[in-house]
Amino acid sequence: MSTARLLQPQRHRIGAGFEAEGWREPLALLDPFIMVDHFRMREAVFAPHPHAGFSAVTYLFDDSATGLVSRDSLGGEHAVAPGGLHWTLAGRGVMHDEFPAEPGREAHGLQIFVNLPADQKLRAPAVMALAPEQMPHRAAPGWRAVQVFGGTAGLALPWPTALSIVDIDAGACFELALDDGEQGFAVAIAGRGQGAGLPLSAGRALSLPEGGSAQLTAIDPLRLACFSGRPLREPLVRHGPFAMSDERQVVAALQRFQTGGMGRLSPRQQP
Template identity: 80%
Template sequence: MSTARLLQPQRHRIGAGFQAEGWREPLALLDPFIMVDHFRMSEATFAPHPHAGFSAVTYLFDDSATGMVSRDSLGGEHEILPGGLHWTLAGRGVMHDEFPIDAGREAHGLQIFVNLPAEQKLRAPAVMRLAAEQMPRRVGEGWKAVQVFGADTGLPLPWSTSLVLVDIDAGATFDITLPEGEQGFALVIQGSGRTEELPLSTGRALSLPVGGGARVVADEALRLACFCGRPLLEPLVRHGPFVMSDEGQVVAALQRFQSGGMGRLSPRAVPRTTPSNHNKESLS
């Protein structure tokens, strides 16, 4: 059986208003997740853009200095406040736009792309939301945890996935235990610690195979974002903001987008800042 390993991030910066550490490879170890970005954004960075074939999920940490506005072609315009979750299930296609509520203040969070099973690639798009106070919480000896999404939150998720945010006091331990049949990874958001075999520090990710687990010891106050899910083990074809099962579905998604089949987004009514006009043509 394979063992735990460390995954190194890719670092991204766009202008002065966006920076992120992202995990995209190897896909086999992230499945059913496609990517996770640990981001900081202080200005509108991306133009309105389409998504199809997966879920685009935004979670803001409780230390975020501002919230974010999430707009979509379903007619929604929602504020994501610190500690809150916004889940855009793109399905057959939706237009999307996100930017900080207050220009110049830093939104701090996770952008998570979750794959959809093949039979759900063309389902109708939908939006799900959770406020911080709606998320289940647990407390143990020297640690506390928040269930950001997963079965216990009541959200009708399209596939078995979960995210638990864990804060561990210096010198305390926390056991990561994966559900049967699921694999996972833990991002070190802040602090340092170790497992029996591997050192953990800010910006690293601990990958755990199906059936795996780990006891984490915090050398200093440690914050982990612990992801797990049942691998889909299905073909995946990526083309910019579209994630489909085959090339034909990608071509069809492009045609829907170009013909307006994913809806339209009007210009932002009151720009919070001067957009940097970067087109979100890739999954980053």
């Protein structure tokens, strides 16, 4: 029988402007998520780039010193405030760029790649957003939670997925329980605690099996990003910024990108 286990991050850095710890493997335990990065970004380090076959989702923590600007080849330029969510459903392909609203100040958040079902990988791209005040809150003695997406948060998601940010006071407990048919994981953002008999500290993630639950106890004040979703369990071929069902779709996505079929996005004008 599957049990809870710890997932170790991969750490990466781009110059002095971007650092992150991320989770990409084992994909079977993250499904329907492809990647989660806990990032800190101080400078524009990504040039305009394509995405196809999944959703690229950005959430900024409420302690972020600045917001983000998200641009895309659909003609949008969107401000993402601290505590806000921006969801780029790439579908058959879109060009994308994100950078701090105030260069030199730190944007602190999560970059999340959410897989699309095979029958939606070639759908038209779209953009969705939630402001902090639109996200449902719940609380009980010793903990507070913000429902970022999924659950009762108001986004029309292409597949059942959810993210909540949970703050647990030192010495208090929170019960993380998954619905039948869903699996998930909790990423420790700050603080120390334990769950399912395993130690939790910043940079560790606790994976729960389908329909599983765990009592999460904070030793120090503990902030968790709790992910859940219904696994797709479909073939997935990843090639750079593309996540398609097979090699043929990857080749077609490359051709769309090279011929302008994902639109155009010029490099941003430097201030």
